[in-house]
Amino acid sequence: MLRLETILCTFSVLSVAARADFKARNCSEVREACVGKGFSFTQVPHLEIPGEHLRICPQGNTCCTLEMEDKFGQQSKQDFENLVDEMSHELRTTFVSRHKRFDEFFLELLENTERSLNEMFMRTYGKPYMQNSEVFENLFAELKRYYTGGNVNLEEMLNDFWSRLLERMFTLLNSQYVITEDYLECISKYTDQLKPFGDVPRKLKAQVTRAFIAARTFVQGLSVGREVAQRVSKVSSTPACIRALTKMLYCTFCRGMPAVKPCKNYCLNVMKGCLANQADLDPEWNQYIDAMLLVAQRLEGPFNIESVMEPIDVKISEAIMNMQDNSAQVSYRVFQGCGQPKPAGITRSARGVSDVFNARFRPYSPEERPTTAAGTSLDRLVVDIKEKLKLSKKFWSNLPEAMCVEDRVTAGNASDEDCWNGHTKGRYFPEVQKDGLTNQVNNPEVSVDITRPDTFIRQQIMALRVMTNKLKNAYNGNDIYFQDSSDEGSGSGSGSGCTEVCPTYMDGADATEIPVVKADRSGPVGDSASLYAPSVALSAMLALSALALHRQWR
Numbered sequence: 001m002l003r004l005e006t007i008l009c010t011f012s013v014l015s016v017a018a019r020a021d022f023k024a025r026n027c028s029e030v031r032e033a034c035v036g037k038g039f040s041f042t043q044v045p046h047l048e049i050p051g052e053h054l055r056i057c058p059q060g061n062t063c064c065t066l067e068m069e070d071k072f073g074q075q076s077k078q079d080f081e082n083l084v085d086e087m088s089h090e091l092r093t094t095f096v097s098r099h100k101r102f103d104e105f106f107l108e109l110l111e112n113t114e115r116s117l118n119e120m121f122m123r124t125y126g127k128p129y130m131q132n133s134e135v136f137e138n139l140f141a142e143l144k145r146y147y148t149g150g151n152v153n154l155e156e157m158l159n160d161f162w163s164r165l166l167e168r169m170f171t172l173l174n175s176q177y178v179i180t181e182d183y184l185e186c187i188s189k190y191t192d193q194l195k196p197f198g199d200v201p202r203k204l205k206a207q208v209t210r211a212f213i214a215a216r217t218f219v220q221g222l223s224v225g226r227e228v229a230q231r232v233s234k235v236s237s238t239p240a241c242i243r244a245l246t247k248m249l250y251c252t253f254c255r256g257m258p259a260v261k262p263c264k265n266y267c268l269n270v271m272k273g274c275l276a277n278q279a280d281l282d283p284e285w286n287q288y289i290d291a292m293l294l295v296a297q298r299l300e301g302p303f304n305i306e307s308v309m310e311p312i313d314v315k316i317s318e319a320i321m322n323m324q325d326n327s328a329q330v331s332y333r334v335f336q337g338c339g340q341p342k343p344a345g346i347t348r349s350a351r352g353v354s355d356v357f358n359a360r361f362r363p364y365s366p367e368e369r370p371t372t373a374a375g376t377s378l379d380r381l382v383v384d385i386k387e388k389l390k391l392s393k394k395f396w397s398n399l400p401e402a403m404c405v406e407d408r409v410t411a412g413n414a415s416d417e418d419c420w421n422g423h424t425k426g427r428y429f430p431e432v433q434k435d436g437l438t439n440q441v442n443n444p445e446v447s448v449d450i451t452r453p454d455t456f457i458r459q460q461i462m463a464l465r466v467m468t469n470k471l472k473n474a475y476n477g478n479d480i481y482f483q484d485s486s487d488e489g490s491g492s493g494s495g496s497g498c499t500e501v502c503p504t505y506m507d508g509a510d511a512t513e514i515p516v517v518k519a520d521r522s523g524p525v526g527d528s529a530s531l532y533a534p535s536v537a538l539s540a541m542l543a544l545s546a547l548a549l550h551r552q553w554r
Helices: 002-024 028-037 066-125 127-131 133-147 154-173 181-188 200-232 239-249 264-274 276-280 282-300 305-309 312-325 327-338 378-391 395-403 455-475 532-553
Strands: none
Touching: 066 127, 066 133, 066 200, 066 239, 066 305, 066 312, 066 378, 066 395, 127 133, 133 154, 133 200, 154 181, 154 200, 154 312, 154 327, 181 327, 200 282, 200 305, 200 312, 200 455, 239 264, 264 276, 264 395, 276 282, 276 395, 276 455, 282 378, 282 395, 282 455, 312 327
16 A cells, blocks of 8 residues: 555656646747747647647647648748749849840841841942842841741852842843843852852851851740749649658747757758759759850850841942942853843833942941940850859759758758757758759658659750750751751851851952853753844943943942
């Protein structure tokens, strides 16, 4: 009996002691922290209660009800999504704003260049230009269509421009003849042999194709980067991730110490588990950034679209002068190959050469040059974007480290004894996992199924891979939409065949070389033989007239 009384007495003393300890650990601090966080719970215990009902946080004495733990789980998901959104905001803003700037710049550059050419050609060439301005309008319309993503083969389009210009000029320079559509088609067959515009078309094609391929692909690259950054930043949390986040961010509330923050290495393991798929984006992202930096070099080098497009009016005018200076020889060779066209009669021939492009072109002076893209320059845009691109490398694999800093989530020092380790306040001992999905197989905080990669992230990886391939082709001057097109010495694609530096302007040395055109007569041409001698005399007269006008305007 005495023994039983002793046991009961001892039990009573322990119960009193336990109740005293239990009462000492009240939940007032937790209540205040919940109010500060904006939670509105039906009930927050005044004192700790038994925690057998908890499913995520450590069981035992707790300040949490089941309702509180559930809401903490919902808030953890929201906090995580908001944090990723915050951390990726600058990256997303960079791609959105720089894409807009480059796109506006290139479009405005095209508009200013076309306006410049139109104004100066109107002033210089007058009526002949006005009557044939659609040839130039079509050129710029096709350049804009290509830049904005249209299915345009630049080489073919430029070849077609020079063919149309040759047809118009040949008709003007030979207005004493009736030039039919069939005759013009015959002329077009000999464009490459005649080289009526000198070496300008070949050199300009090399410059324009390289410049436009680089510009269009670079802007497309910025667009892809923008889309990938925006999509990947909208994270989708797994149930296992939400459990780990809840345990890390809010189980301290249940343990009565809401002010204690997670240990850094603990936070890293949780974030690496939750962002495992995003980290797998990093290798392809880094290759994409490297490819963007390569193409950015093309925007700075000899294929700078700004330096190619601004003087294009001067270059086209020089080509027109080449054609006019050599019009007699060109006509002579064409007559040899296509036969003598029929005379037009007095009305047409009376026009002579007075209506032809008969003046040397004067380029803008520096003060007349229009500004582009709100007064900025391509060089400044490229320098800026290169700095931003370099900073964005390894963004996705560095995200956990960037999130687990003292002012955001953690207590700071990884060896701090006063941080939350998921169970209590104390040091966190598990090793920090490496980045990526496969490295999370032994993650102590987040259960990750490494056999099921996120299909959405895989789609973004594929989008980056495709864009990287396009960028590398653009760096080499190739447009992958037209890999089958080729030109003399150009290899595949729409590029010029130049690997580093292409000529930026014509030498003029071979501008007057007019090779003999081999005859191609599919049928009789009437009295072409009897007209041969008069045509030579007439061509000589035209040549002398053109030369006189040419010297007068000089």
